[in-house]
Amino acid sequence: MKEFEQLIKDCIAGNQNALAKLYRQFAPKMFGVCLRYAKDSTEAEDNLQEGFIKVFNNLKSFRNDGSLEGWIRRIMINVSLEKIRKQHLMYPVEDVAIYDSINYSDDVIAKISADDLMKLIQELPPRYQLVFNLYVIEGMSHQEIADEMSITQGTSKSNLARAREILKKKVQENFGEINAKNNYTA
Amino acid sequence: MRKDRNLDELFRDKLLNYEQEPPAYLLDNILSAVAGERRKKKLIFWRVAGVAAALLIAFVAGWQLNEGDLPEMKQAVLVGQSSTPTKSPEVQIQSEKVMPAKEITSATTSLASNVVSSASQKIQSNSIDRNSKSVATSFASKSTPIASNNESLLMKPLKSLYRMIKPETENSNTLQAMKTAENSPALIQKTIDQQIMELNKKILTAENTSEEKARWLVGAQVSPEYNVSRGSQSRSYASNMLRSSSANQVDLGGGISVEYKKGKRWSLQSGVYYSGLGQSSGNSSGSGN
Numbered sequence: 001m002k003e004f005e006q007l008i009k010d011c012i013a014g015n016q017n018a019l020a021k022l023y024r025q026f027a028p029k030m031f032g033v034c035l036r037y038a039k040d041s042t043e044a045e046d047n048l049q050e051g052f053i054k055v056f057n058n059l060k061s062f063r064n065d066g067s068l069e070g071w072i073r074r075i076m077i078n079v080s081l082e083k084i085r086k087q088h089l090m091y092p093v094e095d096v097a098i099y100d101s102i103n104y105s106d107d108v109i110a111k112i113s114a115d116d117l118m119k120l121i122q123e124l125p126p127r128y129q130l131v132f133n134l135y136v137i138e139g140m141s142h143q144e145i146a147d148e149m150s151i152t153q154g155t156s157k158s159n160l161a162r163a164r165e166i167l168k169k170k171v172q173e174n175f176g177e178i179n180a181k182n183n184y185t186a
Numbered sequence: 187m188r189k190d191r192n193l194d195e196l197f198r199d200k201l202l203n204y205e206q207e208p209p210a211y212l213l214d215n216i217l218s219a220v221a222g223e224r225r226k227k228k229l230i231f232w233r234v235a236g237v238a239a240a241l242l243i244a245f246v247a248g249w250q251l252n253e254g255d256l257p258e259m260k261q262a263v264l265v266g267q268s269s270t271p272t273k274s275p276e277v278q279i280q281s282e283k284v285m286p287a288k289e290i291t292s293a294t295t296s297l298a299s300n301v302v303s304s305a306s307q308k309i310q311s312n313s314i315d316r317n318s319k320s321v322a323t324s325f326a327s328k329s330t331p332i333a334s335n336n337e338s339l340l341m342k343p344l345k346s347l348y349r350m351i352k353p354e355t356e357n358s359n360t361l362q363a364m365k366t367a368e369n370s371p372a373l374i375q376k377t378i379d380q381q382i383m384e385l386n387k388k389i390l391t392a393e394n395t396s397e398e399k400a401r402w403l404v405g406a407q408v409s410p411e412y413n414v415s416r417g418s419q420s421r422s423y424a425s426n427m428l429r430s431s432s433a434n435q436v437d438l439g440g441g442i443s444v445e446y447k448k449g450k451r452w453s454l455q456s457g458v459y460y461s462g463l464g465q466s467s468g469n470s471s472g473s474g475n
Contacts, residue, residue, distance in 0.1 A: 032204035114200040
């Protein structure tokens with residue numbers, strides 16, 4: 001954390017070089033975050049730009065006792081969520097919480113690249129994409145997602161199940177064999 | 187060895203630390219946007235500061251203007267009555283101090299003597315009894331062009347008139363007195379105000395101790411007038427009640443008075459005084475009294 005202290009001070013002072021350095025340090029990772037929540041790279045770029053402007057304008061409020069990367073990531077996610085909130089309604093979808101799990105072999109996994117998976121996620125409907133990202137990648141609970149998005153836990157679970165169902169089909173279509181089947185709930 | 191993984195793990199492992207280089211132009215956009223925000227904040231700050239400064243200046247200027255104008259207005263607004271004519275303060279003071287001034291000159295300090303002697307010279311030169319030129323005449327001749335000035339320059343003539351009424355010789359005498367005071371070690375610590383207060387005190391003492399002789403005084407007065415329309419009616423109504431030539435206009439009034447001073451407290455005064463105040467009403471349909 002100490003390594004960023006001086007950099008943050010310089011950024012707060014308005015030093016353009018410091019701002020550029022901080023950007024280059026975190027931009028690739030944050031662009032990956034934005035891509036997961038966006039429908040395409042253009043929207044992700046918009047979110048990244050808006051997110052970094054917020055980061056630079058609010059660096060004073062960052063406390064050095066936490067993770068700078070985590071703080072920036074949270075801002076990027078909030079910007080993405082805000083955009084989804086504005087653009088799309090979170091339709092409640094109930095009673096689809098049961099999901100047929102599938103297991104993939106290492107051979108299949110090796111064939112699938114991160115870019116392929118990213119593309120699959122971007123093709124999801126926004127509400128499914130959102131819940132899937134928050135639950136599976138960010139590790140948030142349904143309660144936290146429900147609070148964050150002002151929806152019920154049931155809606156969050158349903159959206160997650162739908163997202164999994166769609167992704168499962170797409171993986172099967174694109175990459176072939178599915179190894180095993182287990183039923184479990186979200 | 188085959189290790190099975192479910193869908194969630196697959197996505198989490200592959201995408202949690204996913205990185206991709208964003209387009210280069212984004213950095214420029216972000217930096218320019220941040221710089222713009224900062225400029226905007228600075229601009230807002232300077233605007234607020236500018237407005238605050240302007241308000242402060244306006245408040246101080248207004249306050250100073252009011253403070254400066256009020257005494258002049260009070261002196262300028264005179265109500266003319268022939269039985270008790272109002273004298274301009276300067277003339278009144280002069281006429282009352284004709285006799286004691288000579289006595290004071292010998293009793294006061296060098297500074298006081300300078301001031302008083304100059305005052306007595308001024309009185310002598312201004313007195314109708316001894317000199318042919320009167321203060322009133324000179325004031326009137328100087329004031330005539332001012333009185334005919336435009337109405338929009340309302341306060342300007344008042345100020346200049348007030349400056350003329352206040353003799354410049356007083357200022358020069360004060361300066362002379364200050365110079366004398368600088369040379370005098372006893373008075374070097376005293377301020378001008380203290381010296382004037384001391385002088386006034388001595389004048390008062392001299393007046394009390396002097397013999398009260400009955401005497402005649404003839405005086406002339408010229409005083410500026412400023413018509414102010416006040417009333418329970420609206421300002422425009424009250425203003426219309428004055429003649430258009432006299433409403434909100436600086437004018438001059440004047441007259442001659444004769445005073446017989448019996449003693450210190452009693453005096454009989456009479457004279458003729460002209461005042462330009464007038465009233466007219468063009469609304470005959472109203473219920474006038």
